Each structure stands twice: as structure tokens, then as C-alpha cells.
Amino acid sequence: MPRQARRSLPSFNPLDPVVLDDPYPTYADMRQRGRLCRVGPAAWGVTRHADVASLVRDPRLGSQFPEEYHRASAGDGPAGDFFGKIILYRDPPSHTRLRKLIGKAFSPALVRSLRPDIAGLVDELLAPAREQGHFDAVTDLAFPLPVMVVCRLMGISPDERDEIRPRAVDLGKAFAAIVPDDARAEADAAVVWLRSYLSELLEQRRRSPGDDLLSRMLAAEDGGRTLSHEEIVDNAVFAFFAGFETTMNLIATGCAALLRFPDQMARLRADRGLTATAVEEFLRFDAPIQGTARLVHEPIDIDGHTLRAGRVVVLLLGSANHDEAVFADPDRLDIGRSPNPHLSFGGGAHLCMGAALARVEGEVVFNRLLDLFSEVEAAGPARRREKTTFRAYESVPVAVATA
Template sequence: MTTARTRMPPRFDARDPAVVADPYPTYAALRAAGPLCRMGPGSWGVTRYADVARLVRDPRLGSEFPPDYHRMSAGDGPAGSFFGSIILYRDPPEHGRLRRLMARAFNPALVRRLRPTIEAMVTELLDPAARTGRFDAVSDLAFPLPVMVVCALMGIPPADHEKIRPYALDLSKAFAAIVPESDRPAADRAVEWLRGYLGEILDRRRAEPGDDLLSRMLAATDDDGAVLAADEIVDNAVFAFFAGFETTTNLIATGVAALLEHPDQQALLRTDPALAPRAVEEFLRYDGPIQGVARLAREDVVVGDRTIRAGRVLILLLGSANRDPEQFPDPDRLDVTREDNPHLSFGGGIHHCLGGYLARVEAQVTFETLLRRFPTLTAAGPARRQTDGTLRSYASVPVAVGP
């Protein structure tokens, strides 16, 4: 007697132009078909909230990929070697040591002290719009602000911000699943330049410490007296430019675009500015910058009726999980008043985003300031999606503002 062959899950291509434009109908079809979809060689996508929420905390899944994986992804240059020392791609016990030390240096109290500085930065960036009646939410606000904030966090002088910004942008190319050959030289140059620049700053902080993040990373010790090595500080500070720049840029741009598309939600937020924290959480759920994270199965893992063998890669589709109707009522509706919102846009478990608190503060300050300063926000032209980046993002969101 023979048994019927298990039907293969559907295939998902994240680079399909239709998916890049709007992935959510495809996610809905994938969730309806089952908990898994096929992706690249040896890799599976996880589509449903319950499975993603469980697996993002599962110790059998790791983020530390073999060096050959990073060389295949980013090449043999500085970008490929860089991933071996950053917290994003380390597993226990090294991950625990790095996270404890970095959390002592980069904690909510440090971010709270930075809030007035962020408010002043947002005000300054919006000043030209008050004169001209329009701005681009990407190039004039969401793009420059996070770099300014990360630089302030590290004590980098404002005169160097313009010099750093293009390297921070090129650094994002290194985080593609497979970095195109055409992007690898720029990604390598960005890693090499930022390592050199931050290494020099670190040398100065060693001689004259301050209260900036680099000084605090130098001074951080855990209960066993362990400290961060200089190369660990530099590479994780370089990583902070990506984590603190790309994600926040796209969160702000996506939030502005969402408010332009949903004037009823903009009106709610204007009526009750105290909704800003909830609105930011809803922007993260509704159209999060990070649509998926990769995990390496260190042991066999069962998803649905299929066993994923050790050594395979699972892509946890956060964007799909965040629109799962089994978890979120009316998930395709933007609702800035949504209370129960356990979205997964910052991951979970031991790899929960360390900079999530900073991103939330930046976004809250931005939307509070925008809506307080301008009585109207309307589209000044069609928003354009960024089609060649690693995250879900916009290239341009033109905005007209009331006087």
C-alpha cells in the first residue's frame, strides 16, 4: 500500500515586482495554503503568526551562520567578514555576553536623555517645510534624522554628519540576503571606512571618555568583569549605523505615507496626540520595514506536518505574521487606536532588537511634532517605493503641509 505524497508548499519570491509593490495579498494566499512556503535552496518561509511567534524564541534556531554563508552572501571583503563579530549574527554563549555588555552601555535611560535633542532635530528638519509648504518625508526627514541621532548617540560632531551619511546608506547594501556583485564594492568600502572612522573616535574616547555610547561601551563590564574588545565595539557600532538608520528611516516614511493614505486615522491622531505611541506600534505592524529574518535550524524543527532538518534555513516572515487574521482582528486595516498589538517587527527572544526603544522614541517625536506643527498633511504627489533595497521602504513620499 502506498501513501499519497505530501503536497509541496507554494514557492515565494520576495523579489517578484508584485510582491515588492504590495506583499500582503501574496502573504494571505501563502497563509491560506499552509504554515510553510518554499524559498531559496535549503530554505523555508514561515507564514503564520503562531508559528513565527514561537520560532522567533526557539533556542533550536540560531542566527550564527557559518563563515562560508556570509562569504557567499557578501563576498570575501570587509562586508563578508564583518558579520562574524556583530551581535545580530552571534548565538549563545557569545551572544549573551555581547548583549549584557551592550545593554549596560545602551539602555533606555540614555535614550530618554536624548529625547530633547531629537525634538530639536525634527524641528530643524521641518523648518524649511514651514516656509515652502511642502517636503519629502524620505529625503528631508526620515533619511537625515536617524543618522543625526546615531551620531549624537556616539558623540560624533555635527560637522561630520554629511560625511558619514553616504557610507551609512551603502552599508545597508551589505545586509541583502545575497549582495549583488555590483553592490559589493560599495558595501566593502562602507564597512572599511566606518571601521576606520569609529576606530579613531574610540581611541580618542579611551583617552578622554564622555557620556556617549562609545565611551559607555568602553567602560561596560559584566558581573564577571568581562569587557568588550576594541574590534567588538567598533564593529557593533558600525552595525548600529545600519540598525539605527535603515529601520527608523523606513518606519517614519511608512508612517507618513500611511497617514496620507488614511486621513481618518490622521484625524484621530490629531484629536488625541496621546495616541502617538499606539500609532507607531500600528505602523510597525501594518507595514513593517523588516519583512523577514533568517534563522539556521541547529536541530530538527517541526512546523505544521513537516520536519525541517538541522542545517536548513527558516525565513520567519514577520510581515505575513503581522497581518494574520488569527491574531489581529481586521489585520489589513490601519488602526492607530489598536490596543492589543503584539506585532513581531522587532523580533523576539534573545535576538529582540536592542535598538527598538530608540526607534520608537524617534518615531513618536516625529509624528507628535509633525501633527502639532502643521494643521494639514496631504499628498503632494505619488509616493514611490524603493525597489532595490533590503527592507520594505520608500524612495519618496511628497507631502504638502498647511500653514
Template sequence: MPSLAAGLPPKFDAREPAVLADPYPTYRDLRAAGPLCRMGPASYGVTRYDDVAALLRDPRLGSEFPEQYHRMSAGDGPAGRFFSRIILYRDPPAHTRLRRLIGKAFSPSLVRRTRPRIERMVDALLDPAAERGAFDAVTDLAFPLPVMVVCALMGIPESDDALIRPLALDLSRAFAAIVAEPDRAAADVAVEGLRAYLGDMLARRRADPGDDLLSLLLAAEEDGARLSHDEIVDNAVFAFFAGFETTTNLISTGCAALLDHPDQQKLLRDDPDLTPGAVEEFLRYDSPIQGVARLVREDVEVGGRAIRAGRVLVLLIGSANRDPARFDDPDGLRVDRSPNPHLAFGGGTHLCLGASLARVEADVAFRALLRRFGPLSPGAPPVRETGGTLRSYASVPVTADPR
């Protein structure tokens, strides 16, 4: 539970075991106490929907942090240095230029053209599950599917899958708010390994370009955008992360939610046209990204309290998406909820690059699950990952009879 200090907002530690297991009761207490909570030296969390939604678009807040911030978060190695170069932690004009170029790989039209290929991938992944009558929603579907899709978008051959998957998993751990000491060495290896792999691919694309992400970025560089080799490689590594991490967590948390709510599973099974809205509800109900940090560049006021430039605001998306001032029955799962203006993909200039891709992959995955199997039931208790900022599962065992 958050502790109160006289005259100060309540204190919140996202790494407490109870919060990692279920942050939503604590969020409820924080929202009731006020719009802000204390999260560390010179940093505050923002708890309520209206404030979070406005601040996501407020130009007085930025994402470009000093190098020492990244060293504190990820260490002094390659991962810490990598963060200071990628689009996620750049402000305009650098961010504008990078987003325009990288966004080509995740354009809605490209994603729509990729849908038939995603459908084939999902069916191939579910074939063994149909034979067994059981599967793990994380290891058998939610993790391999987005990695396969983003590899296809980048032109990475399927023969390199065994090399890429472990690096992708270790890279995802590097994006925690504070990377645990045991994970830092693996994160460094993942960043260096993916940079080397994609750097070699980029060199080959210079001689023989195609229609993949690296070729698009290379063409933009040669058209005068002045992206360096390292800029392309670093942001391709980030695009790799953006293309799979949110989707992995969305599919796994969505499966866990359906297991916990058989009435909503039946509603969705009876009306597959509800699937796109159900995906939005999974994003709201248990947001894959629980919070995003912003550096205050100019003084701002939140809930009557002045926040000075140089402070850090953590916009608590997970709390905002359960705010009863914005959502009816916020702690309930409703796959037919409409409208659903959740903030799971952020907002403003840093709206998630992989949002369109994540939505299509999740839509395909849940339609296939409910089409190919009877009622989904828990095979064993799910196991949470404990990354703090990312709300995810290590395992979601499912039993189901194939149709």
C-alpha cells in the first residue's frame, strides 16, 4: 500500500511484489488520494486519465533524457548507450525525422497486406496445440508469432529464427524502467548481437535492396535524409522490439483475461465481429505498458501542484485505463465496450509505432483461437513476468478441445 507523508502525495513503488502481482488495487488508492504520487528522487507518477491523456500530448514534456539517466536504468554497457540513440528517447526535430522514416515499415497499408501471411503463421503455430488439446499462450503463440512477423517485415530468413528469438527475449528485458542487475549483461549481449546482425544485413541491402524495413531506411538515407549507418541499425533494433513486445504482451494478457472471464469468452465466441473491440478492451484492462517516463522541459502544473523543469513525470497508463471518471465498470472486462478511448498505445508524437501491427496480429490470433478450439480453460496457474513497466506473462497454460 502507498504510504502517506504530511503535505506530500502518496509514495508508490512499482517494484513491490504486491504491485507486480496486481497493481490495480494500489492504482485505485492512488487515484483516490490525488492526481500525483511520488516515485523516486525528483520524479512523480500521474494517476488519473484526464491528466495522463493531456500530458501525453504536452510539448512541455520530452523523452530525450540525459545519458546518466540511461546509465542508471540499464548500466554503462551497450544497452545503456543504445537507449540514448533511438527514436523512443529523441525529441523533435530528430524524432520527427526518424519517425517519418521508420513509420514506413509499420504503415497501415503494409500491415493490411501482411495479414494473409499472419493468418498462415497463426494456423501453423496452433496446429500442434490442436493435436495436443493444450498449449501455452505465451511460448506457443504470443511470443513466437510477433517475432516471426517482424522478422518477415525485416527480411530476416526463417533459418535464422533460432538465433534471433533468444536475443529478442533478452532485448525485451532491457526496456524495463530499471533493468535488474542479472539481466544487464544479457541485455548488452542482445543489443550488440542484433546490431551486428542487422548491420551485416544493411551492408548486403546496399548492394541488393528489397522491400523490407532495412531497404526502406537505406533508401531514405540515400534520398538525402542523412541517416547514418549507426542510426539505421540502432533504430532497426528498436523497431524490432516495437514490432513484437507489445503484441506478445497483448496476446498473453488477453488470453489470461478470457480464461478468467468465461462469460466474456462465450460472448466473443458467439459473435466474432466483436474481436476488434475485444482487442481494445484487452489493451485497456491489463495494459501491456503500464507507464511511460517524460522529462519536464518547462514548468507544468498537475492537480494544483507545480512540477519544475528537470523533474520526471511517469504517466501511469495502467492506472489511467482503470479510472472510473472515464470508464464505466473500469475493473470489469467487457469485450463489447464502446467507446473505449484507452491510452495503451500512448499518444501525441510518441504514439506506438507498432500499434497497427499489434492490432492486426491480435485480431488474427483471437479469431483463430476461438474458431479452432472449444472453450478455453486454465491448464495451470499463469506465471507473471516481473519487469515492472511491462505487464506480461512468462506462461499462460491453456487446455481446449479442437473443433
């Protein structure tokens, strides 16, 4: 590759304070300059929707990284070891086997059956706001709800949620691109605790199965193949991240977006049939996960550059979701946007397995919010969570009133 071509690529730093505050102007500039950027040594970023949509399905890219990659990211402890075991970082044929078996347990019917329970949990969490006239969309709703739902999914007693939630938070720290030194011990401790807790719970389900996800994973069978104890435990641990961090941020960013665009709040209140498309638009407008990394297995040519085997490619989902070539007026929230081919759940073999559950939670939350309150408006400035590459909020104050 010509040396000048390498120098011409823009550099992208996801931890730049400007990017953390609002990445979309930076994405727009990079898309205008080309289809690729540099995100670090031997690492490329892909900026445009057409390329990202194609590459999430391209078998020349994989998600199974060498052990050294996870150790460099999360350290030499249990968290680094854990990454090598979960479905997120496995390639075919092991990924195919795991996905098929877990998919038999985590069925669409199971997700649909949770809708009434989720509505009850949302009502429980918002009950104090009916008396007080205010709540925080993060601390009072988006933060507690996903763990409550995952616990319900796994048949875990409500009495144990408060003990599990801080471990789920610490587990999320392990999924940073580079885990800060001061967070590695917390992430390692969370993995150890959750593995031990779920291993014991799995043994209980083995003796007395129920209709929860762990029991279903034990019973899952395909052509004589089943999941091992360790595979169930580690992928159940992963569920506490996948079912917590992403959904928490979907709810928080969705609330923040509606407060920022009150015309869209009024539109949703007037037409509840838009709830499902509104959730899709929240996912597009401010994707909870802004990028996903892949390992190049075979050389790929993009925009006159060759991405060689062994290089890392970051598919910039947040940039793809604001590509002007696909989305009209992409920086405007449009809860009725259709079609909406956002890429927030990835695609292909690694399409997020929890997408259906996140959508159901989002739909229930925003429907119940408008059912319970005749007025919903900002009670102060929303505050972003610092030092994270997720699109996350620390606080979203909301003022409410009932009819």
C-alpha cells in the first residue's frame, strides 16, 4: 500500500472527550473523507453503512480473537479467560453449535411470555414517581430494570437482585476496549462471583428443573449434542452483561431522546402504534454499542486499502447508523422512520441473541411511561457517564404528572 495512502486516513479515538460527548460530527467528517479510518496500530475502522452492513456478514472476518488479545484488553485474570469461553467471541463451528443450542433455550416464545412480567416491574419501579412527581430515568428505571428481567428469566429470587446487580455492573467494565487497571480487579471478582453463583444455581436446576432459561439450557439438545456445565455457566454470566448494559442504555438514551424532542414525545403519545418503530429509532439515533471488533482472517480490499489477515477491524455501528446515504436527515429523531436498517444489533451469524428481549423491554417501558403519566418532561440537564465507550447516561432527570 502506498505510504501516502496510509497517512491520508483520518484517525479515530473513541476515548477522545469530544467523541465521548457527541461522536456524530466526528463520524460525519470521517464518512465524508472516506470509508476507512485508523483506530490504532494494525486496527482499522469502517465508517459507512454499506460496508458495515456487508462486513457484519462477511465470513472473512471473525470474532474469535487470540488469547493474547483478551489478556491485553482485560488482563491475565478470570475476565480475560472468560472472554474465550462465551458465544460472543467464538467462530464456527463452535459458535454455530452454541448458537443453535442456546437459541433452542432462549426462544421467541420465552421472550414474549415475559411481557406481562416486565410491565409489572416497570410499574413497580415507577410507583414512587406517581407520588413524588419526578424520577431519574437511569437510577430509578433503566439501571434496575434489566437485572430484574434477567433474574426473572433465570428464575432467580427477587430477594437476590440487589446482590447480583453490582456484580453485573462490574462485569460490564470487562467489556471496554481496554479495561483500566483500576477496574480489572473488580471485573475479575465479578466473573468469579457470578460463575460460582450460577454454577450452584445450575446444579439446583439439574436436580429440580423448571421453565427458566437455565433449565432450558440444560434440556437443549440438537442431534445428540448438548451444552456442557461450563458453557451454560459462562454464557449465563454473559447474559448479565448482554441483558443489562445494552438494555439499560437503550432505555436511558430513549428517554433522553424523547425529552430532547418533545414533538416526538407528543407524536408517540398520540399514536401508540409507533412504539415499536420508536424503539428502533432510539437504537439507531444513539446506539448503545457504537462499534464491534472483528479479526481479519482473509485479506479484504476497501477503498484502495488492503486489510491483511491478523488485523483488527472495528465496524463503527454508530457511524453507519447516521450515514446520509441511507438515512434522511440522520441527526433528527423520527420515531416513525421507515425503513430503518440500523445496525445496532450487528448482523449475520453474530446478530445479537438478546435483540428480541431488548425490543420487548423498550416497547413496554415507553408504553407504560406514557400510560402512567399525562405529562413527561425534562427536570434538569441529562448527564453522560464518563470513561466508557458505550453511549450511556449517569442521570436523566424527568418530571411527571398524572391526569
